Amino acid sequence: MIIDGKAVAQQVRDEVRMETERLRNDHGVVPGLGVVLVGDHPASRIYVRNKEKACAEVGIRSVEHVLPASVSEHELMGVIGGLNEDTSIHGILVQLPLPGHIPSDRVLETVSPEKDVDGFHPVNQGLLLSGGTGFKPCTPLGIMRMLDSVGCDLKGKNAVVVGRSNIVGKPVALMLLARHATVTLCHSRTADLGREVARADVVVAAVGKAGAVRGEWIKPGAVVIDVGINRLPTGKLAGDVEFDTARERASWISPVPGGVGPMTICMLLSNTLLSAQRSV
Numbered sequence: 001m002i003i004d005g006k007a008v009a010q011q012v013r014d015e016v017r018m019e020t021e022r023l024r025n026d027h028g029v030v031p032g033l034g035v036v037l038v039g040d041h042p043a044s045r046i047y048v049r050n051k052e053k054a055c056a057e058v059g060i061r062s063v064e065h066v067l068p069a070s071v072s073e074h075e076l077m078g079v080i081g082g083l084n085e086d087t088s089i090h091g092i093l094v095q096l097p098l099p100g101h102i103p104s105d106r107v108l109e110t111v112s113p114e115k116d117v118d119g120f121h122p123v124n125q126g127l128l129l130s131g132g133t134g135f136k137p138c139t140p141l142g143i144m145r146m147l148d149s150v151g152c153d154l155k156g157k158n159a160v161v162v163g164r165s166n167i168v169g170k171p172v173a174l175m176l177l178a179r180h181a182t183v184t185l186c187h188s189r190t191a192d193l194g195r196e197v198a199r200a201d202v203v204v205a206a207v208g209k210a211g212a213v214r215g216e217w218i219k220p221g222a223v224v225i226d227v228g229i230n231r232l233p234t235g236k237l238a239g240d241v242e243f244d245t246a247r248e249r250a251s252w253i254s255p256v257p258g259g260v261g262p263m264t265i266c267m268l269l270s271n272t273l274l275s276a277q278r279s280v
C-alpha cells in the first residue's frame with residue numbers, strides 16, 4: 001500500500017494549527033519563522049514559497065529575508081544575528097544551498113541552537129547523538145512520523161538506510177536506533193547493496209539517484225521510505241527506489257512526489273511551534 005505523505009502532512013498541520021492557536025490564546029505568543037534566501041536558485045525560491053504558504057496555513061508568522069547572491073559572509077551573518085536577537089522569531093531557516101563563496105558550515109553555526117528549527121547546528125547534531133532534547137532535522141523527523149503513521153513497530157527490526165548525508169542518512173539512522181531498530185547505514189562504497197537491502201524490514205533510500213534501490217531487492221512485506229527527489233530527462237520527478245517493482249513486494253511504500261517532501265515542510269512547522277512553546 002502507498003504511504004500518502006500529503007495526507008499525513010495534513011494531519012500534522014492540523015495538529016500544529018490547533019496547538020499554535022492554543023499558544024496564542026494562553027500566552028499571546030505567535031510562532032515566528034525567519035527564512036533567509038541567498039541568491040535566486042529557482043528550486044530554492046519554490047521551496048521557500050511553499051514553506052511560507054504552509055506557515056500561513058497554520059498561523060505561523062514567516063518573515064522572508066532575500067539577499068543577493070553577491071552578499072558578503074559578513075552581511076549574511078548580520079542578518080542571522082538580527083534574527084537571533086529578535087524575540088518575535090522562534091525559528092531560523094537558512095535555505096541551502098548557499099552560493100559557493102559562502103561557507104555553509106560557518107553560517108549554520110551562527111544560527112542560535114535554540115532557534116535552529118532545521119536541526120543543522122552542530123550542538124543539535126550532538127544532542128541527537130546523545131539522545132538529548134535538541135531540534136531534530138525535518139526530513140528524518142518526517143520519515144519517522146510516516147513510519148508511525150502505518151503502525152510500523154521498529155523494535156528489533158532490521159532497518160537499512162541507504163545514503164550517509166548529514167541531513168538525512170546519518171540523523172535518520174540515529175533516530176531508528178533510538179527506537180531500537182538494528183540499523184545498517186549503507187553508502188556508495190557498500191560492497192553489496194542488494195544483499196543489505198534484501199535483509200531489511202525497513203528501507204530508507206536517500207541517495208539522490210533514480211533507480212539506485214532496485215525493486216527486486218526489497219524483502220516481501222518490507223516498509224520502504226523513498227527520500228530521493230530526482231528530475232528525470234522526461235521532466236517527471238522520481239525517487240531513488242524503482243517504484244513499480246518495489247511496490248509489488250513492499251507492505252508499505254512512500255511515493256515521489258507526495259511522500260517525504262510534504263512531510264519535511266510540516267515538520268519544520270512543528271519544530272517552529274516547539275521552539276515558540278519552549279520560549280514561554
Ligand SMILES: Nc1nc(=O)c2c([nH]1)NC[C@@H]1CN(c3ccc(C(=O)N[C@@H](CCC(=O)O)C(=O)O)cc3)C=[N+]21
Nearest residue numbers: 047093094095096097118257258259260261262264265
Ligand atoms: N535549510 C534548508 N532546509 C530544508 O529543509 C531544505 C533546504 N534547506 N534546501 C532544499 C531542501 C529540499 N527540501 C524540500 C522540501 C519539500 C519538498 C517537497 O514538498 N516536494 C514535493 C514535490 C515538489 C515538486 O513538485 O518539485 C513532493 O515530494 O511531493 C521537496 C524538497 C527542503 N530542503
